Amino acid sequence: GESVGLHLPTLSVQEGDNSIINCAYSNSASDYFIWYKQESGKGPQFIIDIRSNMDKRQGQRVTVLLNKTVKHLSLQIAATQPGDSAVYFCAERWDSWGKLQFGAGTQVVVTP
Amino acid sequence: NAGVTQTPKFQVLKTGQSMTLQCAQDMNHEYMSWYRQDPGMGLRLIHYSVGAGITDQGEVPNGYNVSRSTTEDFPLRLLSAAPSQTSVYFCASSYTGGGGYTFGSGTRLTVV
Numbered sequence A: 001g002e003s004v005g006l007h008l009p010t011l012s013v014q015e016g017d018n019s020i021i022n023c024a025y026s027n028s029a030s031d032y033f034i035w036y037k038q039e040s041g042k043g044p045q046f047i048i049d050i051r052s053n054m055d056k057r058q059g060q061r062v063t064v065l066l067n068k069t070v071k072h073l074s075l076q077i078a079a080t081q082p083g084d085s086a087v088y089f090c091a092e093r094w095d096s097w098g099k100l101q102f103g104a105g106t107q108v109v110v111t112p
Numbered sequence B: 001n002a003g004v005t006q007t008p009k010f011q012v013l014k015t016g017q018s019m020t021l022q023c024a025q026d027m028n029h030e031y032m033s034w035y036r037q038d039p040g041m042g043l044r045l046i047h048y049s050v051g052a053g054i055t056d057q058g059e060v061p062n063g064y065n066v067s068r069s070t071t072e073d074f075p076l077r078l079l080s081a082a083p084s085q086t087s088v089y090f091c092a093s094s095y096t097g098g099g100g101y102t103f104g105s106g107t108r109l110t111v112v
Helices: none
Strands: A004-006 A010-013 A019-025 A031-039 A045-052 A056-058 A062-067 A070-076 A085-092 A099-101 A106-111 B004-007 B008-012 B018-024 B033-039 B045-052 B054-057 B064-066 B076-078 B087-094 B107-111
Touching: A004 A010, A010 A019, A010 B087, A019 A085, A019 A106, A031 A062, A045 A056, A045 A062, A045 A070, A070 A085, A099 B033, A099 B045, B004 B087, B018 B033, B018 B087, B045 B064
Parallel strands: A010 A106, B008 B107
Antiparallel strands: A004 A019, A019 A070, A031 A045, A031 A085, A056 A062, A062 A070, A085 A099, A085 A106, B004 B018, B018 B076, B033 B045, B033 B087, B045 B054, B064 B076, B087 B107
């Protein structure tokens, strides 16, 4: 069936650099695309979302880009810090039932 | 404001035993969902609910039952535990609009 997937399982980033995490999706009917951060032993934490009729949204140190033409989603983290080390999941949501489907995740490792 | 509360945090079951994982939210969210997360994997949807009295199956519903008698509570029942159900279980809730779900801290279940 249709699914959300990620290109890279592990991303190593030097502290202070920018991080880019990519995600491919296949369901054009999704209403929202969401990024979650999960630290070891904790539940996923909402980072930022973007509605399907937008192509860019910015938060604090994070930017999400949505390219519907190629069905691609990315999360950019500016000035990556050690506290950004975690697994990052993209997810897509259908409004009518609120179903949230997750991709497999990318491990981000921030090195000093 | 407690958010999403899951109990217990840890549980060991013997094969064939039944149990109920509890989930409660105090944010008056209409949508609630249960996910399981296996090691190194993403989150897979078990069951979800769009309001009291309304539930539906997700990707991996076999072996699990849910009910939603109140807005606040969404318990997950394991009917006859199997080793394949060893996993971390997350409950989440959301408003009807918007992208993000709020997750609980999880229940780590081991079936021996």
